[in-house]
Amino acid sequence: MEWVFWGLAAVCAGLVWFLLKIATTIWWKPLQLKKYFEAQGIRGPPYRLFYGNSTDITRIIDEQKSKPMPLSHDILPRVLPHLHQWAKTYGQDFIFWFGPNPRLVVPHPELIREILSTKFGNYPKPPDNPLSRQLVGQGLVGLKGEKWAQHRRIINPAFHMDLLKGMIPTIVKSSGNMLDKWSKSVQSGASEIEVLGEFRDLTADVIASTAFGSSFSEGKHIFDMQVKQMILTSELFRTVYIPGFRFLPTTKNRQRWNLEKEIRSSLRQVIDAREKTAGIEKTGSYGADLLGFMMSQNREQVGVNVKRNASLSTEEIIDECKTFYFAGHETTSVLLTWAIILLGIHQDWQERGRREVLEICGRNNYPDAGSLSRLKIVGMIINEALRLYPPAVFLLRQACEPMKLGRLSIPAGTQLVLPILAIHHDPALWGNNANDFDPGRFSEGIAKATKHPMAFMPFGLGPTICVGQNFALLEAKLVLAMILQKFSFVTSPSYTHAPLQFLTLRPQYGAQVIFHVD
Secondary structure (H helix, E strand, C coil): CHHHHHHHHHHHHHHHHHHHHHHHHHHHHHHHHHHHHHCCCCECCCCCCCCECHHHHHHHHHHHHCCCCCCCCCCHHHHCHHHHHHHHHHCCCEEEEECCEEEEECCCHHHHHHHHHCCCCCCCCCCCCHHHHHCCCCCHHHCCHHHHHHHHHHHHHHHCHHHHHCCHHHHHHHHHHHHHHHHHHHHCCCCEEEHHHHHHHHHHHHHHHHHHCCCHHHHHHHHHHHHHHHHHHHCCCCCCCCCCHHHCCCHHHHHHHHHHHHHHHHHHHHHHHHHHHHHHHCCCCCCCCHHHHHHHHHHHHCCCCHHHCCCCCHHHHHHHHHHHHHHHHHHHHHHHHHHHHHHHHCHHHHHHHHHHHHHHHCCCCCCCHHHHCCCHHHHHHHHHHHHHCCCCCCEEEECCCCEEECCEEECCCCEEEECHHHHHCCHHHHCCCCCCCCHHHHCCCCCCCCCCCCCCCECECHHHCCCCHHHHHHHHHHHHHHHHHHEEEEECCCCCCCEEEECEEEECCCCEEEEEEC
């Protein structure tokens, strides 16, 4: 029976080791990190075992989400209420806890430039919830290191400005169809339009046409599935992931698995059809849309360096397609929504924008590449909308090794919160009117609009800046100009001002606007 004794002893020793490891992870290590930061003058809300402050964050956000706010652009207390409250209590530099992981808030543009501009990978994106990866897969948004560089190298050429200008007729056609529908609605007496839904359909149509060469109606099934996936994903960002949970057959996990399987199958059919067509025609061309350019670039990488595996697999191309679908229409739709809400409130700037469009383009000629570049006031309006209501309200990075950041020594594994929204509304950077809608601050360009050149970062900064930035700005400027040509509008009395972070920053109850045909 001696072997039974030693077997039990081994099991007990293993159990003790396991419990000590858990205790070290969720209690001892956070306690030491807390003391380490406090010695440097950095405080924050008290750490709670296992969950950290995640339950506090959920409670504080839900309290704010349950009530609208006055018609004001001072939105930080509602959108990121936990950061706003804790900054008032503990100072601008503070830490809080997401599970056992410390998160240091870095509200300083100079330090953010250091974090985002490093080319040495010292501050990569932290590990994400495995379930959230389904939204964009292993696409550019979720990658880091050499894999990120490989994808970026292949995708960048597809977003070259000369190629994007060639997509203007497609954007004009989709936008014209939307505006014709609006005109008929207004003329029939239904002058109130919920523009968030309209812009989501428009930008979905544009990305389907420019990225995949298909219309929105053809790609609608994929878009509908991704919207469901977005809703499921949004629920994950305020919860601590429990290892192994993604494998449990819960109701929502099964929904995630089924959506992922069906989306990938649909996109695989699109890619396989391109490969088949290119093989039959033997032209070497995969099409003149974003997917075609990406596949052409990818083909050029085949054989460049076999050992480095420079090209993307079909599954990786599918992941990038998912990123196109999500980021390609989500960012632009919310940007246009906030721009229209702002101009509906601030009629003076709406009129200034309209006068510029009519002066440069006339009433019946839609903007082209040449006239678009001359629409300075429209560009200023878009920049101010991005400043007050940036699509992404914060970024997350992580110190991969002990680092010196400003005056602070940062332990390896510390997550860094870069609060874009707080920086965009900081009076120290933008003046006492930081919460006012004033596109005129951009009249001499972005660099002179603020007291620090890195204080404006709606698409990020440095090497990892959003690859689709030019596409989003081109589309938004074009659509806004076309709307100003055809309509005057005012924010509806039924509009409830309730900005909410839902992956991107959007109006919680939609965006109701009353239009008049000019």
